[in-house]
Amino acid sequence: MAEATLLQVANLTLSLKTREGEIVPVRDVSFSLGRGEAVGLVGESGSGKTLTGLSLLGLFPPGSKVDGGRISFDGEDLLTLPESRLRAIRGQKISMIFQEPQSALNPVLTVETQIREIYRSHTSLSSTEIGERILEGLRAAGLPDPLTVSRSYPHQLSGGMRQRVMIAMALSLDPLLVIADEPTTALDPTVALQILALLARIRKRSGQSLLFISHDLSHVRRVSDRVLLMYAGRIVEEAPSGRFFSRGPRHPYGRALLASRPEGGILTRKEAPLAAIGGQVPPLWDLPTGCSFAPRCGRADTLCTTTLPLWSGGEGERVFCHHPDESPLGAPVHAA
Ligand SMILES: Nc1ncnc2c1ncn2[C@@H]1O[C@H](COP(=O)(O)OP(=O)(O)OP(=O)(O)O)[C@@H](O)[C@H]1O
Ligand SMILES: [Mg+2]
Structure with a gap:
C-alpha cells in the first residue's frame, strides 16, 4: 500500500x-x-x-x-x-453518512441550525465564521443555492438534496x-450516480x-x-x-x-x-460447517463443506x- x-x-x-x-x-x-x-x-x-x-x-x-x-x-x-x-x-x-438521510436529519430544525450545532460542539469558531463554513460546505456538496437550502427544513428538500446536506454535515469538520x-439506496438511479460522482470528487x-x-x-x-x-x-x-x-x-x-x-x-x-445467485445467505445462528458460501457454490466439494478455508x-x-x-x-x- x-x-x-x-x-x-x-x-x-x-x-x-x-x-x-x-x-x-x-x-x-x-x-x-x-x-x-x-x-x-x-x-x-x-x-x-x-x-x-x-x-x-x-x-x-x-x-x-x-x-x-x-x-x-x-x-x-x-x-x-x-x-x-x-x-x-x-x-x-470519523464521520458516517447513512443510507436514509430522512431519518438522520432532525425534521424540526433547519439545515443551518443542525450544521451549526456540529461546529458549536466541536470548534471555537465565531458565529459569522460558522455561517460562512456552512454555506461553503453546502456549495461543495453540489447545492447551487446554499443560502436557501440552509434555511430549509429537511422535508422541503428532495431526497438527493437531503443526501447532499448529509454529506456536507459529514464533511463539515474535515474528518480523516x-x-x-x-x-x-433511497435515491433514484440518476441522482444516485450524481451522489457517487460527488463522493469521488470530494475525496x-x-x-x-x-x-x-x-x-x-x-x-x-x-x-x-x-x-x-x-x-x-x-x-x-x-x-x-x-x-x-x-x-x-x-x-x-x-x-x-x-x-x-x-x-x-x-x-x-x-x-x-x-x-442470479441461487439460495440465500445462511442464517447467522445456523451457519454451515466449513465455508459459509459452500451451499450456494458451484465449485464446492467435501473439503468446502467440512473445513473452513485459509x-x-x-x-x-x-x-x-x-x-x-x-x-x-x-x-x-x-x-x-
Ligand atoms: N441491533 C441488532 N439486533 C439484532 N441483530 C442485528 C442488529 N444489527 C444487526 N443485526 C444482524 O446482524 C447481521 C449483520 O447486520 P448488518 O446490518 O451489519 O448487515 P449489512 O451487511 O449492513 O446488511 P444491509 O445490506 O441489509 O444493510 C444481520 O443478520 C442483522 O440481522
Ligand atoms: Mg447495512
Whole structure:
C-alpha cells in the first residue's frame, strides 16, 4: 500500500444476542485503510457491513460484545478508548453518512441550525465564521443555492438534496475518514450516480479516506480503489478494484455477485447464464460447517463443506476460499 495507514482493523469479532440465539455477525474481520484511500465494503444484505462500519465509531448495538480484535485509528486503539474520547473522534475524525438521510436529519430544525450545532460542539469558531463554513460546505456538496437550502427544513428538500446536506454535515469538520453506508439506496438511479460522482470528487480534492459500504458492485467500482468482499460476517476477498473488475473476483461469491448485476456490463457470455445467485445467505445462528458460501457454490466439494478455508494471497490481494476462480473474466458483453 502506497499511502500511510490510517486505519487497521485486526481480527475483529463481534457477537450479538438475538431472539434466535447468539450470532457472530462480524467474524475475524481484518483490513486496513490508507490515508486518502477509498475502500469499498460489499456484500449482500445481512453480511455485516453496517456493524463493521459502526464498530469503527465505537457504536455497538445493545446485546453485542466485542469478542476479540483491535481497531487502530490514527495512532489510537479505538476499542479501549473512553466514551468521551470516542465522542470527540466521532464527527471530528470519523464521520458516517447513512443510507436514509430522512431519518438522520432532525425534521424540526433547519439545515443551518443542525450544521451549526456540529461546529458549536466541536470548534471555537465565531458565529459569522460558522455561517460562512456552512454555506461553503453546502456549495461543495453540489447545492447551487446554499443560502436557501440552509434555511430549509429537511422535508422541503428532495431526497438527493437531503443526501447532499448529509454529506456536507459529514464533511463539515474535515474528518480523516468518512464512512458512507449505502448512501444512495433511497435515491433514484440518476441522482444516485450524481451522489457517487460527488463522493469521488470530494475525496480526490480533500484527501479523505473513504469506507464505502454497498451491496452494489457497480457503485463500488465507481468510487473505490480497493474492494473488500463480505459474506456471512467474514471478509472473503480483498483486491484492488482494477484487478477485481478486470480479471474478475477470485471468490465464487464475488463472481456470482458480479453476474447478478442487472446491467451485466462486464459479464462474459459464458458467465451470463449464472445470473442470479441461487439460495440465500445462511442464517447467522445456523451457519454451515466449513465455508459459509459452500451451499450456494458451484465449485464446492467435501473439503468446502467440512473445513473452513485459509487465506491465500497476501496483504491487499487475498481470498478466503479452497478453490478460488483464477479464470479471467474475458471480453465484455455489452447489452444489445
Ligand atoms: N441491533 C441488532 N439486533 C439484532 N441483530 C442485528 C442488529 N444489527 C444487526 N443485526 C444482524 O446482524 C447481521 C449483520 O447486520 P448488518 O446490518 O451489519 O448487515 P449489512 O451487511 O449492513 O446488511 P444491509 O445490506 O441489509 O444493510 C444481520 O443478520 C442483522 O440481522
Ligand atoms: Mg447495512
